[in-house]
Amino acid sequence: MKSKLILFVAVLFIFHQFFISNAYAYIDPGSGSLIIQMLIGTLVGLGITLKIYWHKIRMKFSGFSEKDAKE
Amino acid sequence: MGIEIDEDQQKAGYKNEGLIIDGASFRDPSGNVIHYKNEIYRIINHNYKNEFDHFIKSGLYQKLISENLIVEYNEDDTIQIKSDFDNFYKIIKQEKIHFISYPYEWSFDMLKDAALTILRIQKICLEFEMSLKDASAYNIQFYNGKPILIDTTSFEMYQDGPWKAYRQFCEHFLAPLALMSKKDVRLFQLLLSNIDGIPLDIAAEIIPKSTFTNFGLAAHIHAHAKAQKHYEDKKVKKQKLRKIQLLGIIENLKATIKNLKINQETEWANYYNDTNYSDIAEKEKCIIVKNFLKKCSSEMVIDLGANDGRFSEIAAENSYVVSMDIDPIAVNNNYLKYNPKIIPIVTNLANPSPAIGWNNNERKSLFDRIKNNTCIALALIHHLRITHGIPLENQFEVFSKIAKFLIIEFVPKEDSQVKRLLQNRDDVFDDYDIKTFERVAFKNFENIEYLEVKDSLRKIYLMKNKLT
Numbered sequence: 001m002k003s004k005l006i007l008f009v010a011v012l013f014i015f016h017q018f019f020i021s022n023a024y025a026y027i028d029p030g031s032g033s034l035i036i037q038m039l040i041g042t043l044v045g046l047g048i049t050l051k052i053y054w055h056k057i058r059m060k061f062s063g064f065s066e067k068d069a070k071e
Numbered sequence: 072m073g074i075e076i077d078e079d080q081q082k083a084g085y086k087n088e089g090l091i092i093d094g095a096s097f098r099d100p101s102g103n104v105i106h107y108k109n110e111i112y113r114i115i116n117h118n119y120k121n122e123f124d125h126f127i128k129s130g131l132y133q134k135l136i137s138e139n140l141i142v143e144y145n146e147d148d149t150i151q152i153k154s155d156f157d158n159f160y161k162i163i164k165q166e167k168i169h170f171i172s173y174p175y176e177w178s179f180d181m182l183k184d185a186a187l188t189i190l191r192i193q194k195i196c197l198e199f200e201m202s203l204k205d206a207s208a209y210n211i212q213f214y215n216g217k218p219i220l221i222d223t224t225s226f227e228m229y230q231d232g233p234w235k236a237y238r239q240f241c242e243h244f245l246a247p248l249a250l251m252s253k254k255d256v257r258l259f260q261l262l263l264s265n266i267d268g269i270p271l272d273i274a275a276e277i278i279p280k281s282t283f284t285n286f287g288l289a290a291h292i293h294a295h296a297k298a299q300k301h302y303e304d305k306k307v308k309k310q311k312l313r314k315i316q317l318l319g320i321i322e323n324l325k326a327t328i329k330n331l332k333i334n335q336e337t338e339w340a341n342y343y344n345d346t347n348y349s350d351i352a353e354k355e356k357c358i359i360v361k362n363f364l365k366k367c368s369s370e371m372v373i374d375l376g377a378n379d380g381r382f383s384e385i386a387a388e389n390s391y392v393v394s395m396d397i398d399p400i401a402v403n404n405n406y407l408k409y410n411p412k413i414i415p416i417v418t419n420l421a422n423p424s425p426a427i428g429w430n431n432n433e434r435k436s437l438f439d440r441i442k443n444n445t446c447i448a449l450a451l452i453h454h455l456r457i458t459h460g461i462p463l464e465n466q467f468e469v470f471s472k473i474a475k476f477l478i479i480e481f482v483p484k485e486d487s488q489v490k491r492l493l494q495n496r497d498d499v500f501d502d503y504d505i506k507t508f509e510r511v512a513f514k515n516f517e518n519i520e521y522l523e524v525k526d527s528l529r530k531i532y533l534m535k536n537k538l539t
Contacts, residue, residue, distance in 0.1 A: 032302035033238035034310060036295045041233070041316030043290075044323050048315065 085155040094432030095209065101224035105152060105162075112152050113144070115161040119224055122201075123160065126226045131199035140192050141220045142166045166214075168221065169371065169391045169414070170441075173434050174208040174243065175262035176416040176424060178403035179251050179333045182259065185211040185218040186244035190325045192220055193234070197314060197321075202229040206236035208243040208268070209434070216411040231311045234320070238299075241291050242268025245328065249288055252331040253278045256399050259417070266428050271296035287327025333403070352527040359522050360447065360478060361385050363533040366519070367476040369445035375420055376451035380405035380413055386447065387412040393441060395420070420451075420469075421459040438473055443539060446474035449531070453482045456503050457492040463502055464511045471515035477534045481508050486528050505530070 084090075093104035101119035105112040115123050126132055135141040144163040152162055174182060185208060193203045204227040211218045227235075234240075246269040250258040254277055261269050275296040282288040348356070360382055364372065372386040374394045378401045383394035387410055394415040396402050405415040418424060423437040448470070455461045470477055482489055484503060493500075512518070516534035523530050 030235075030238045030299075031305055031307045032299035033241075033295065034233040034235075035302055035307060036290070036298040037233035037237055037317075037320060038310055038312060039294070039298075040290045040323070041312045041320055044319030045313070045316040048319050 087151060087155055090152070090155060094430065095428060095434065097429075099205070099222075099224060107152060109167075111165045111167050112149060113163050113165055113223060114156060114159045115163065115224065117158070117160045120160045122227055123224070125199075125228065126201065126223075129199045129201070131196065131201055131226070132223075134195055134199070135192065135220070138191070138195075139215075139217060139219065140188060140195070141223065142168070142214070144223060163223065165221070165223070168212045168214055168219075170393050171435070172213060172393075172414055172416050173262075173424065174247070175259060176418055176437075177259070178399050178406050178415065178417055179248070179256060179259070180403050181213065181218070181406050181415070182208070182244065182248055182251075183328060183331065186240075186248060186328050187325060188218040188220065189240060189244065190321055190328070193236075194318065194321055196226060197229060197318060200229045201226045202234060203227075203236050206240035206243060208262075213414050216409045216413070229314075231313065233310055233312045234317060237320070238271075238295075239268060240324070241271060241295060245291055245324065246271055246274035248328060248331050249278050249282065249292060250274055251399075252333055253282055253288075256333050259399065263424070263427070266433070271299060285327070285330075287323055287330070291324060291327065333400070349526045352524050352529075355525045355527075356449070356480075356529075356531070357382075357385060359524065359531050360449070361388075363478045363520070363531070364389065364445070364447075366533060367445040367478075369476060371444040373441045373444050373446045373473070375446055375448045376454070377401075377405065377415070380408065380410070380415060382447060382449055383413050383415075384408075384410060386445075390445070421455065421461060438469075442473045443475050444473075445476040445478070446470065448477065448479040450480055450482060450488070452479065452508075453486075453489050453492065453503070456500055457489065457496075463507055467511045467515060471536055471538065475536050475539045477516060477532075477536070479512070479532050479534065480524075481505060481530045481532070483528050 087107055090105060090107040093106060096102075096104040100116065101122070102116050103114045105114060132141070136143060143166045146161065146163055149162040149164055153159075156162070174185070177185065188211060189203065189206050193206075196202050203225050205222075205225055207222075210220055210222040210225055212221050213219070242265075247259055247262055250261065250269065258277070261273075271292055275293050278288065278292065283293060364386055369390055372383075372390045372392045374380070374383040374386060374392055377383045377394035377396045378398070379396075380392075380394045383392045383405070386392045390412070392413045394402075394405055394413050395418045396405070396415070397417070397419045399417045402415045402417045405413065418437055424434075426432065426436040426439065427434045452463065452466055455466055456463060470479070483505065484490070484493070484498075484500075509518075512532070512534060515537055517537050519533045519535055521530055521532040
């Protein structure tokens with residue numbers, strides 16, 4: 001779906017506001033590759049966090065149900 | 072600074088006669104690769120001392136060795152080489168790879184396994200506070216049937232930040248794999264014309280729009296290509312990326328690559344289910360080839376038209392085998408058997424890999440890498456003659472260039488496979504008969520023995536090159 005890419009590029013532009021600056025460290029033409037990693041890293045990091053919490057929530061509930069079952 | 076390879080030095084030669092610096096070893100200032108007396112050495116420069124020491128002392132090297140992910144090295148036996156250089160930190164001798172192959176010769180699963188090897192190494196590196204500073208596909212070779220890193224100076228200290236080799240990884244691995252998986256398996260050939268990897272904007276243009284729905288491909292190819300274009304020539308601040316985020320990217324790349332698959336029918340993929348051999352002829356052919364191979368006792372055998380490697384397996388009982396075929400699916404099937412003594416490669420013998428790169432000397436031509444070995448050419452020459460239009464005379468010109476011993480099968484026009492090749496075309500191949508075959512063959516080759524394959528019209532010859 002192209003909409004996913006549009007969303008991606010939109011987020012990219014938001015990131016762009018943070019990162020473009022009067023930079024003192026020059027990065028070669030791979031700069032786009034470095035920036036995209038910040039974006040993917042954030043999204044993937046978010047995914048990992050959600051996954052961990054989701055897992056904890058599930059464990060909590062399944063824990064309860066097991067406990068209930070024992071009782 | 073360390074070693075400077077100037078032209079005068081090359082011309083003057085070194086004290087050690089025959090010593091040369093590898094034609095591709097000039098980009099990385101950390102060291103150089105040396106070829107000397109059929110061995111491989113690596114010079115480690117002073118500017119790489121800290122990284123190299125950490126690589127060894129941290130236990131990273133041992134960890135990679137324990138998982139067969141990097142070639143072994145030792146520091147013994149380098150004294151003679153040292154006399155030619157005077158400003159270096161260390162010289163090491165590396166384990167030698169039997170046959171150097173290149174990514175544009177690899178099948179889909181070879182490139183995929185190579186990519187997963189790089190990601191595995193990068194993940195281990197992070198545990199040891201290091202990171203791969205490059206992710207070139209040319210740093211991977213196939214050794215004992217599996218991909219292995221050959222560059223011991225590819226490591227740098229990890230700093231909280233993005234992976235510097237990420238772009239190179241995507242261009243050398245992800246882009247070609249996505250093209251092969253999502254568009255056409257033959258698109259690996261783009262790696263030959265793009266020695267630095269396939270530009271992501273090209274890959275993004277070619278792969279179907281449906282790949283936008285695949286998070287990994289949307290992120291690492293489509294959005295990555297857009298970001299490259301957008302940030303081209305722009306200065307950006309040094310960024311921090313937490314290690315957990317970097318690990319997330321690596322895991323995501325791994326999952327994306329693992330999910331890429333090929334499912335394409337090709338001309339030769341089912342060749343052995345579609346031959347005209349009877350069981351008797353098939354068995355007979357195996358016995359003849361096995362006996363002829365024993366008479367050559369060659370360390371390396373080149374199977375010139377191997378298909379999925381049936382006869383390469385026979386050769387691999389006593390030798391290392393380079394198992395070549397034009398068909399990427401047949402080569403892939405050959406690779407998936409993971410025979411540690413077989414290196415399968417995709418190549419068109421009518422248009423073999425040329426020498427490419429700077430000075431035409433970075434990546435060697437195929438013939439440069441396979442010469443002076445035993446070659447087997449079974450059920451091959453009729454395809455070269457009829458399908459590719461190469462006269463027998465020209466075929467033997469090439470065989471005499473690359474083969475010390477040649478095991479070759481003659482398939483006459485009366486054979487049903489040849490009839491099939493001729494069924495829709497005029498037979499303009501007047502030179503294709505046993506008389507011409509023997510006449511041109513015996514110009515440069517000495518006929519050692521020939522045998523008729525029972526229950527077929529075919530003959531197999533064992534020949535020795537008169538010039539070697």
